[in-house]
Amino acid sequence: MKIAIATGTFHPESGGPPTYLHRLGQELVSRGHAVRLLTFGENSGDRYVHPVTRVSRRLLLPARLIAYTAHLAGLMSWADVTYISDYGLPAAVLGTITGRHYALKIVGDFAWESAVRRGYVPSNTSIDNFQTNPGRSIRVAALRGIQRFYASRAREIIVPSRYLADLVAGWGMAKEKIHVVHNAVDLDAYNAPIGREEARTCAGVAGPTILTICRLTAWKGLHFILPALAELRAFPDACLLHCGEGPEEAALRELAESLGLADRVRFLGRVARDEILTYLRAADVFVLYSGYEGLPHVVLEAMAAGTPVIVSDRGGNVEVVSDGVTGLVVPYERADLLGMAIETVLTDRTSAERRAITARDFVAERFSWPRLVDHTLGIIERTAMVRSAR
Numbered sequence: 121m122k123i124a125i126a127t128g129t130f131h132p133e134s135g136g137p138p139t140y141l142h143r144l145g146q147e148l149v150s151r152g153h154a155v156r157l158l159t160f161g162e163n164s165g166d167r168y169v170h171p172v173t174r175v176s177r178r179l180l181l182p183a184r185l186i187a188y189t190a191h192l193a194g195l196m197s198w199a200d201v202t203y204i205s206d207y208g209l210p211a212a213v214l215g216t217i218t219g220r221h222y223a224l225k226i227v228g229d230f231a232w233e234s235a236v237r238r239g240y241v242p243s244n245t246s247i248d249n250f251q252t253n254p255g256r257s258i259r260v261a262a263l264r265g266i267q268r269f270y271a272s273r274a275r276e277i278i279v280p281s282r283y284l285a286d287l288v289a290g291w292g293m294a295k296e297k298i299h300v301v302h303n304a305v306d307l308d309a310y311n312a313p314i315g316r317e318e319a320r321t322c323a324g325v326a327g328p329t330i331l332t333i334c335r336l337t338a339w340k341g342l343h344f345i346l347p348a349l350a351e352l353r354a355f356p357d358a359c360l361l362h363c364g365e366g367p368e369e370a371a372l373r374e375l376a377e378s379l380g381l382a383d384r385v386r387f388l389g390r391v392a393r394d395e396i397l398t399y400l401r402a403a404d405v406f407v408l409y410s411g412y413e414g415l416p417h418v419v420l421e422a423m424a425a426g427t428p429v430i431v432s433d434r435g436g437n438v439e440v441v442s443d444g445v446t447g448l449v450v451p452y453e454r455a456d457l458l459g460m461a462i463e464t465v466l467t468d469r470t471s472a473e474r475r476a477i478t479a480r481d482f483v484a485e486r487f488s489w490p491r492l493v494d495h496t497l498g499i500i501e502r503t504a505m506v507r508s509a510r
Contacts, residue, residue: 121504122154124199126192128207130159130174132166134364134390136417137205137227140303145170147493156198158191160184189214196220201504206230208270215273223503224274226288227414231263236338237367243338247412247435251290268292275503278496280415281436299499302439303417304492307484310397310424319401327357328466331403331427333396333418334410336366341409341432341452343368343375348459350379355466359384361399363391400425405465405472411452413437420487423447423479428472430461446479 129135131142145155146169155170160177173195175188189210196202196214202222204211211222232250235241240259241250254260268291271277277298279285285298320326330349334340345360352358362385369387376385391399400406406422407430413419415436422429423440429447431437443449448461465472 121501122198122200123148123156123500124192124195124202125155125157125205126195126202126207126211127157127159127205130157130161130172131168132164133161134393136303139417141205142168143304143306143489144493144496147489148497151493151497156195158188158195160188185210196222201500203500203503204270204274208274209266212270212273221275221503222273223276223278223500224271225278226271226284227280228284228412229267229287231260231267234263235260247287247339251287264291276499278499281439283436283439284414299495301492301495301499302487303415303420304487304489305417305420305424305483306489307424307480310400310421310426313397314401316401319398322398323361323402325359325361325402327359328355329403330358330360330405330407330462331363331399331422332360332407332409333363333391333399334366334408335364336362336368336372338368339411340366341411342372344453344455344458345407345409346372346375346379346381346385347455348462349384350381351456351459352463352466354463357384358462358466359386361386361388361403363388363396363399365390396421397425400427403427405430405462407458407462408432408437409450409452409458410434410437416440419447420483423476423483426476426480428465428476429479430458430465441479442482445475446482447475 127141129138131138145157148155149169157170157172159174161174162176163174173191175184192210193214202211204222204224206225206227208224215222229247232247236243236245240257241255271291271293277288278301279288279298280303282300285300288298289295332345349360376382400422406427408416408419409432411434413435419429419431419440429441431441431449432452433449434452438449441447441449450458450461
């Protein structure tokens with residue numbers, strides 16, 4: 121089968137979707153399928169098992185979109201089926217013109233993220249409130265209309281969590297075409313290449329260490345993690361390591377300074393994947409305290425690495441972490457309770473390590489690559505059958 125994949129981001133860029141698509145392409149080729157992929161970005165010099173076409177982000181927006189759509193038209197004509205990762209508008213336009221169907225993976229609410237990022241709604245607008253009360257902005261209405269258009273044009277929709285399945289159904293999509301396919305991790309990739317003490321030396325840490333990996337945006341909750349760290353009276357030498365970039369960095373650095381944490385918080389910026397594994401190995405606890413997650417791939421990675429985890433009770437977090445069993449779950453916007461949870465992990469290492477072992481076993485059972493590929497390929501094949509039947 122000839123499979124075209126279209127996405128906005130791809131390896132070697134950081135984040136869940138680029139990592140997922142890089143591995144998925146390899147798996148599809150290993151099963152005998154021909155794959156071609158289209159994305160934005162600059163040539164990285166990396167070599168892949170299938171062709172990768174990149175449309176430069178240096179082009180002005182109109183030229184960039186025209187070039188991307190033109191390349192996609194060629195790919196859709198070549199392919200037996202097209203698989204879209206979130207960036208659905210060009211495929212929807214082409215599909216409307218040509219009658220070709222596609223499968224679409226949705227990992228978040230594009231309209232909400234865009235509205236928050238561009239200031240169309242207040243920065244503290246939660247994704248759940250946005251569904252029922254998006255405001256009266258024409259710009260927000262346009263974003264929501266675009267999203268519904270390309271989701272409605274998809275023959276099948278893949279989401280990584282039950283939470284997102286309900287969210288997408290709320291946009292008016294038929295439930296029977298929405299399929300939950302959980303993310304996957306390769307446990308072998310997280311087997312410790314070095315010992316914990318060596319990892320801590322490489323990471324430059326000595327005392328209790330908290331790690332978080334996320335984009336620096338309002339909904340990722342770092343503005344709650346910092347006050348929680350400041351209140352860790354029993355561990356005044358505890359430090360926080362943050363991996364990632366984002367628009368809120370300056371404000372968060374200022375908050376850390378105002379809380380007297382400037383020498384206990386390290387903003388590491390974009391970190392290479394092999395270094396991420398070192399930081400996971402070095403950390404005493406991994407925290408993702410976000411106001412929204414579709415399905416937190418980074419939490420799966422921490423669990424695979426054997427690092428105790430703490431998450432908020434929002435979105436797909438609770439589909440990954442069972443409170444008191446595979447980690448700790450803390451109500452969102454409660455920095456006081458988050459601080460208590462962190463202190464619990466740092467104090468009772470035996471229980472924390474027991475939860476971490478259970479979490480790794482859970483990931484091995486539920487979030488394997490063979491399981492993901494089987495399920496995804498079945499959905500892609502159903503989409504291809506529609507074209508074959510025409």
